[in-house]
């Protein structure tokens with residue numbers, strides 16, 4: 001049996017990377033999926049590739065008015081949803097604390113944190129009792145990675161949302177969990193303006209105990225598991241999926 | 253659905269509760285399963301109830317001679333295995349100031365020392381690319397009164413898993429920990445938990461109920477599957493939200 005048969009899922013930032021791979025996996029498990037993104041062409045393309053169980057809606061997660069339109073559209077079309085996967089995010093410009101401008105700060109926080117917050121708030125009336133919310137954070141939420149100070153904080157705040165909501169939403173039996181990936185093969189760093197050859201040259205895989213970065217599809221498998229009824233007793237959890245990277249080796 | 257066809261899984265303490273249900277879940281997905289336990293009658297009965305191809309071996313996890321025999325048996329019977337699930341555990345509660353050395357040793361020898369050497373002795377027979385999953389408890393990260401030695405034995409297990417995740421990465425063996433909340437198993441009866449106490453726990457648990465062995469088995473089989481290929485050194489709670497600290501909320 002498919003684990004998400006007849007479920008309706010929304011994936012924010014679904015036109016590439018982890019969001020796209022998860023939409024694909026949700027669909028393979030029987031769900032209908034609405035993917036969002038800020039780039040209309042990219043999002044429509046992605047939905048077309050995903051096939052008839054996918055639908056695109058253009059909405060920028062950092063613009064509250066877009067989220068309002070998105071929820072109005074979904075309410076009209078589906079009434080209610082089962083799964084909300086808050087995935088859209090950016091790293092922002094990588095660089096030292098003293099060089100972070102207010103603009104850099106706002107861009108990251110508005111998409112990753114404030115945008116996530118109000119996406120959840122506006123979706124809440126549309127999520128079925130007994131439904132589930134999954135937040136895509138990062139092991140950065142738990143770390144002190146130099147050069148990513150705003151990104152780290154934006155994700156730490158997201159994990160705190162996950163924990164608090166897991167307790168606030170119990171009366172509606174909505175489970176809320178957070179996934180913290182390590183390095184995943186997506187274009188996120190290229191989009192952050194880091195030249196391709198620098199990204200390729202930075203051998204993240206060397207620091208990861210399993211010796212490689214993750215495929216986006218591997219993160220998707222964990223998200224699908226958490227979204228399924230097999231995870232009914234999992235709530236308020238933070239699951240690392242990082243090839244062992246977050247285990248501190250101290251001087252090893 | 254994930255298939256464990258042709259996979260061989262060893263589960264310690266598999267004749268009851270979480271271990272038993274996890275064995276059933278692996279079997280359903282096509283694996284061959286060997287369960288252990290300290291009581292040969294109980295192990296045999298469980299193997300019979302689980303059905304083919306379940307097998308049993310009597311081994312007390314706290315007795316290193318028996319653990320050695322188990323490892324030898326695994327080598328002779330299977331050559332190599334794919335997954336090891338360290339599940340056997342012993343619980344005793346009571347205030348730290350009244351804990352005797354015998355009680356302390358029994359807890360530590362079963363939950364930690366026994367687990368440590370079970371892994372060490374069986375490790376040569378775990379395939380490269382295989383997995384080890386360790387059943388701990390939320391207690392590993394909590395400070396629940398009355399569980400001083402038990403909690404410490406579980407914290408030691410979580411620490412062991414972290415170190416092994418890095419030490420065994422070269423052999424591509426993934427090592428993860430599952431921390432369950434309160435799960436309805438015979439352990440609760442053995443601990444004399446009243447109906448009233450169960451209701452209290454369900455009320456304290458955000459999801460509003462105690463866990464079922466299948467809740468844990470679903471996660472353990474996921475972690476042992478190829479879908480979890482990038483997951484190692486992780487600690488996953490399956491607790492209905494209990495571990496999220498409410499601080500001063502009611």
Ligand SMILES: NC(=O)c1ccc[n+]([C@@H]2O[C@H](COP(=O)([O-])OP(=O)(O)OC[C@H]3O[C@@H](n4cnc5c(N)ncnc54)[C@H](OP(=O)(O)O)[C@@H]3O)[C@@H](O)[C@H]2O)c1
Nearest residue numbers: 013015016017018037038060061088089138183184186188
């Ligand atoms: N890749 C990693 O190593 C890694 C590790 C840990 C966590 N993460 C997290 O994983 C999530 C997905 O990232 P990814 O690696 O899959 O990168 P990605 O391929 O860039 O995907 C991010 C997605 O989010 C969309 N998005 C960005 N800003 C948006 C906005 N304001 N409104 C709507 N959609 C927006 C992107 O659309 P555009 O194409 O328009 O930008 C894209 O579809 C992010 O939250 C990221 O922080 C990634």
Ligand SMILES: NC(=O)c1ccc[n+]([C@@H]2O[C@H](COP(=O)([O-])OP(=O)(O)OC[C@H]3O[C@@H](n4cnc5c(N)ncnc54)[C@H](OP(=O)(O)O)[C@@H]3O)[C@@H](O)[C@H]2O)c1
Nearest residue numbers: 265267268269270289290312313340341389434435437439
């Ligand atoms: N139930 C919970 O709420 C809960 C919560 C967190 C963690 N856990 C952990 O989950 C694990 C399984 O417990 P459970 O709840 O499923 O309890 P259970 O039903 O009592 O099962 C425990 C199993 O371990 C076996 N065992 C005990 N000591 C052993 C030893 N020295 N050598 C070999 N086997 C031994 C038991 O055999 P016998 O039948 O001979 O005793 C039994 O098969 C334990 O590690 C426990 O600490 C349970």
